Amino acid sequence: MSLEPQELDDLISKIGRTPTSTELQIVAAEWSEHCSYKSSKKHLKMLPMKGPLVISEKGYDSGVLDVGDGYVITAHIESHNHPSAVEPYGGAATGVGGVIRDILSAGTRPIAIFDRLRFGDIEKDLQARWLFKNAVTGIADYGNCLGIPTIGGEVEFDECYSNYALVDVAAIGFGKKTDLIKNHARRGDLVVLLGGSTGRDGIGGSQFASDSLESEDRSAVQIPDPFIEKLIIETILEARNQNLINAMKDLGGGGLSCAVSETADALSIGIEMDVDKVHTRESDMSPDEIMVSESQERMLIITNSEKLKKLEKICEKFHVKCSLIGHVTSGNMMHVKKGKKTCANLPTAVVANANLLDRPSKKPSYLENIEHEKKLHPISNYSKMMMKLLSSPNIASKIWVYGQFDHEVGIRTVIKPGKDASVLRLDNGKFLAAKIDGNPKHCYINPREGAIGCFEEACRNVVCTGAKPIGMLDHLQFGNPENPEIFWTFLESLKGITDFAKYFEIPCVGGKVSLYNETPSGPIKPTPLIGILGLIEKKPLYSQKITNGDYLVIVGETKDELGGSEYFEYIHKFVGGKCPIVNFKESKTNMKVVLDVIGKDFLKTVHDCSKGGLAVAVSELCMINQIGCDVSLEKVPGPKLDVDRILFSESHSRYLFVLERKNLPKLEEYLGKNKVSYNMIGQFGGESIQFSRGNRPIVNLRVDKAQKTWFNSLKELVVHG
Amino acid sequence: MKVGVIVFPGSNCDRDMYHVLTDVFKLNAEYFWHEKELPKNIDAVILPGGFSYGDRLRSGAIAAHSPIINDVRKMAEKGIPILGVCNGFQILVEAGLLPGALLKNTSLNFMCKWTNLIVENNKTPFTNKLKLHQKIPIPIANGEGRYYVDDDTLKKLKKTNQIVFRYSEVVNGSTDRIAGVCNEFGNVVGMMPHPERATEFEINPIDTRPSSLIFESLIKTIGVKN
Numbered sequence: 021m022s023l024e025p026q027e028l029d030d031l032i033s034k035i036g037r038t039p040t041s042t043e044l045q046i047v048a049a050e051w052s053e054h055c056s057y058k059s060s061k062k063h064l065k066m067l068p069m070k071g072p073l074v075i076s077e078k079g080y081d082s083g084v085l086d087v088g089d090g091y092v093i094t095a096h097i098e099s100h101n102h103p104s105a106v107e108p109y110g111g112a113a114t115g116v117g118g119v120i121r122d123i124l125s126a127g128t129r130p131i132a133i134f135d136r137l138r139f140g141d142i143e144k145d146l147q148a149r150w151l152f153k154n155a156v157t158g159i160a161d162y163g164n165c166l167g168i169p170t171i172g173g174e175v176e177f178d179e180c181y182s183n184y185a186l187v188d189v190a191a192i193g194f195g196k197k198t199d200l201i202k203n204h205a206r207r208g209d210l211v212v213l214l215g216g217s218t219g220r221d222g223i224g225g226s227q228f229a230s231d232s233l234e235s236e237d238r239s240a241v242q243i244p245d246p247f248i249e250k251l252i253i254e255t256i257l258e259a260r261n262q263n264l265i266n267a268m269k270d271l272g273g274g275g276l277s278c279a280v281s282e283t284a285d286a287l288s289i290g291i292e293m294d295v296d297k298v299h300t301r302e303s304d305m306s307p308d309e310i311m312v313s314e315s316q317e318r319m320l321i322i323t324n325s326e327k328l329k330k331l332e333k334i335c336e337k338f339h340v341k342c343s344l345i346g347h348v349t350s351g352n353m354m355h356v357k358k359g360k361k362t363c364a365n366l367p368t369a370v371v372a373n374a375n376l377l378d379r380p381s382k383k384p385s386y387l388e389n390i391e392h393e394k395k396l397h398p399i400s401n402y403s404k405m406m407m408k409l410l411s412s413p414n415i416a417s418k419i420w421v422y423g424q425f426d427h428e429v430g431i432r433t434v435i436k437p438g439k440d441a442s443v444l445r446l447d448n449g450k451f452l453a454a455k456i457d458g459n460p461k462h463c464y465i466n467p468r469e470g471a472i473g474c475f476e477e478a479c480r481n482v483v484c485t486g487a488k489p490i491g492m493l494d495h496l497q498f499g500n501p502e503n504p505e506i507f508w509t510f511l512e513s514l515k516g517i518t519d520f521a522k523y524f525e526i527p528c529v530g531g532k533v534s535l536y537n538e539t540p541s542g543p544i545k546p547t548p549l550i551g552i553l554g555l556i557e558k559k560p561l562y563s564q565k566i567t568n569g570d571y572l573v574i575v576g577e578t579k580d581e582l583g584g585s586e587y588f589e590y591i592h593k594f595v596g597g598k599c600p601i602v603n604f605k606e607s608k609t610n611m612k613v614v615l616d617v618i619g620k621d622f623l624k625t626v627h628d629c630s631k632g633g634l635a636v637a638v639s640e641l642c643m644i645n646q647i648g649c650d651v652s653l654e655k656v657p658g659p660k661l662d663v664d665r666i667l668f669s670e671s672h673s674r675y676l677f678v679l680e681r682k683n684l685p686k687l688e689e690y691l692g693k694n695k696v697s698y699n700m701i702g703q704f705g706g707e708s709i710q711f712s713r714g715n716r717p718i719v720n721l722r723v724d725k726a727q728k729t730w731f732n733s734l735k736e737l738v739v740h741g
Numbered sequence: 742m743k744v745g746v747i748v749f750p751g752s753n754c755d756r757d758m759y760h761v762l763t764d765v766f767k768l769n770a771e772y773f774w775h776e777k778e779l780p781k782n783i784d785a786v787i788l789p790g791g792f793s794y795g796d797r798l799r800s801g802a803i804a805a806h807s808p809i810i811n812d813v814r815k816m817a818e819k820g821i822p823i824l825g826v827c828n829g830f831q832i833l834v835e836a837g838l839l840p841g842a843l844l845k846n847t848s849l850n851f852m853c854k855w856t857n858l859i860v861e862n863n864k865t866p867f868t869n870k871l872k873l874h875q876k877i878p879i880p881i882a883n884g885e886g887r888y889y890v891d892d893d894t895l896k897k898l899k900k901t902n903q904i905v906f907r908y909s910e911v912v913n914g915s916t917d918r919i920a921g922v923c924n925e926f927g928n929v930v931g932m933m934p935h936p937e938r939a940t941e942f943e944i945n946p947i948d949t950r951p952s953s954l955i956f957e958s959l960i961k962t963i964g965v966k967n
Contacts, residue, residue, distance in 0.1 A: 161851075164882070165753075165795055167754065167791055245795070246792075247750075247792065247794065247795025250750075250792070338750060422853075424852070426851070428880045428882055428935065428944070429753060430756075430757065431757045431937065431941070431944055433944060434944060562946065
């Protein structure tokens with residue numbers, strides 16, 4: 021909860037005097053890693069942020085993309101890892117609340133939530149199971165109450181998250197371009213705090229989140245109230261419709277300290293405020309507590325006296341509290357008073373801009389031998405092994421999770437959760453596809469290629485629905501950046517993401533860095549996540565039911581890339597080997613070809629090949645459609661490999677097409693012309709999922725049995741385990 | 742001809758319902774905030790889904806005491822068609838306008854999934870264009886959706902034909918698989934599933950016709966030319 025000695029010296033030299041206790045609290049919150057990005061900010065500049073559809077405005081907490089016809093979408097991603105590891109229900113719920121308010125700040129209505137959850141090994145670890153269950157309920161209770169559909173997500177389990185949790189929430193907003201809040205303020209404008217009362221919850225939350233998790237500091241965790249958040253959403257949108265908001269910012273990490281200093285700094289204004297005017301939950305809160313409380317469901321609004329009357333009327337309608345806490349001044353000072361007494365008076369530029377660091381980095385020693393493969397036990401019965409793989413918590417259907425989220429409310433959800441990417445309809449007749457992907461197992465083995473792989477996988481998922489990627493969100497989660505080896509993995513991932521974004525001309529529209537993700541037992545594996553937004557101009561690929569005789573075609577090469585695969589880690593308990601590497605040129609060609617073919621309107625469905633490899637991807641098609649399939653492994657394009665490698669390699673840039681037999685010549689003609697690796701590898705029908713090589717059967721699973729295992733194993737583990 | 746859509750603090754399917762009434766079925770609809778009065782010229786009232794008052798106390802319990810419920814009660818007595826969907830159903834039950842209670846699902850979890858309804862009463866203002874025992878593919882989304890009545894009430898509901906919809910499968914432990922009921926006169930209907938989520942092709946890949954007939958029934962009842 022305090023500054024480092026050299027930071028204190030720096031502050032004293034900048035302001036020329038000893039800071040007051042309130043000033044220390046304000047600066048400690050704002051200069052925390054969580055708020056200031058002091059370790060990462062210098063490097064994040066490498067990411068491409070501009071693009072033809074990107075709209076950038078000062079002071080936005082979310083990315084804005086123009087989707088045509090006068091409409092925009094906004095998007096943002098946040099994590100709530102530390103709080104969720106201590107109090108999973110409240111931590112996860114308030115994570116949803118925070119990201120929703122970022123979307124609202126731009127003046128857009130939130131229309132979708134995505135969540136990415138990571139925990140320890142829930143098969144063995146009861147605490148991980150408890151964290152998982154409660155984080156899911158927290159998200160469900162919050163998002164469902166708001167009436168914002170949670171339409172996509174990802175759940176992964178890995179021992180590196182033992183005693184910890186990664187809870188990442190992303191949200192998408194939609195609105196008219198003309199309704200975007202153009203943040204502006206002039207001297208004499210009024211500063212209003214709107215929403216829930218300020219209490220003693222979440223005190224010092226941002227510093228708590230900027231340190232390794234060693235103690236369970238529950239008072240640093242915020243308490244969720246989705247009902248107030250819902251009322252705030254409606255209040256703000258009504259105020260927006262009446263043009264009552266000059267500038268707006270959500271209160272998140274660092275509470276009032278950050279919201280006030282960052283707003284003032286972004287708009288080049290000063291703000292004078294009185295802590296006595298803040299509506300509090302308790303009567304005896306000190307100015308320091310009021311300034312750093314991270315109580316949820318609060319918005320900072322700049323308006324003027326004429327507009328304030330109308331704003332108060334709207335607040336009255338919704339029974340939302342709003343307090344006039346201060347006004348805009350012409351200087352560049354953040355002046356905090358209690359009545360007449362000054363508690364803090366600091367230049368906003370000093371508060372809002374911590375000294376950026378250039379931390380040392382060094383390649384971790386564990387990477388020296390990581391690609392060396394150990395000799396594996398031969399698999400005697402692949403069918404049995406496949407059943408085990410389908411029940412792996414990482415592979416099994418996540419229906420127990422998304423079945424608890426209202427994913428239909430808002431009546432926009434065209435492609436529902438459980439598929440490659442979710443798709444929403446927009447008011448201009450277009451469709452938005454979105455997906456977030458991460459793969460810490462790959463990133464651990466190769467932080468650069470792993471991160472690129474996450475990027476490609478998210479793009480691939482979006483492409484499977486017929487959408488063209490138009491924007492990216494990144495969320496970089498690592499351990500303690502003061503450790504040069506960890507910082508090296510951060511830089512490598514960031515460089516990989518940057519290279520891919522530039523090559524594919526996909527701008528980064530928003531992001532987040534979360535560091536210090538470690539417990540006394542060690543750091544998490546590097547966990548960058550990539551969210552992709554894709555736009556569909558006409559119509560998405562509506563999957564049709566697969567029927568007897570339909571053909572299965574694979575596009576892309578299957579390579580010897582089993583490092584970090586579910587097969588190595590879950591079946592052989594082996595961490596290592598070569599992780600999949602994206603060939604940029606091949607990736608681009610395949611994406612373009614897949615989109616073109618989808619546009620020709622004769623594919624029944626397209627599915628991405630990823631975790632669990634070809635074997636799992638084909639099984640998923642079979643289990644969802646309740647039909648068998650006979651696949652010839654010798655037909656799979658790529659170098660000659662052992663059967664387990666063809667079945668379970670997680671090579672990128674691969675897509676599965678399902679089509680009627682009569683359409684195969686059309687497809688072959690097109691694919692042949694475009695020089696992509698492809699082949700017809702199987703045919704649907706019967707009641708078994710079968711893989712064979714030559715005439716030798718390798719896998720033979722009854723679809724109904726496989727489906728039962730795949731659908732129920734996660735639920736069984738959580739409910740009855 | 743006008744349909745009133747009542748909005749409580751925390752309603753969140755009001756805009757979806759309004760969209761379906763106006764954009765899909767070209768009805769004249771208007772929102773009414775729960776503290777307002779309902780004008781006399783309203784021809785039908787819909788209480789949409791959501792989390793009124795954040796489901797505090799019990800879902801629907803606080804909203805049932807909103808000022809506007811007095812007007813809804815008067816309209817119910819006059820025989821005006823009233824539909825409560827999901828939280829709207831819970832509110833009508835809490836207000837005593839419909840029998841029974843809605844309890845936590847047997848899974849103890851919120852459930853969002855597609856299921857099938859069976860029409861058990863096609864004489865109500867919201868089902869008169871459906872066939873008896875017709876199947877309706879439709880989504881549910883609730884945490885407290887398990888309909889409960891005691892044995893005597895159940896006998897009475899059967900006798901007076903107040904069971905409007907049943908689930909085709911056991912979904913959440915509802916008594917006798919009941920998904921929707923009406924009052925004795927049949928003009929007040931409550932249902933847990935969301936018909937407004939099932940009338941458009943883009944969001945309902947199965948069959949939009951049956952759910953559309955719920956709205957077309959209303960149109961037939963209140964005599965609007967479509």
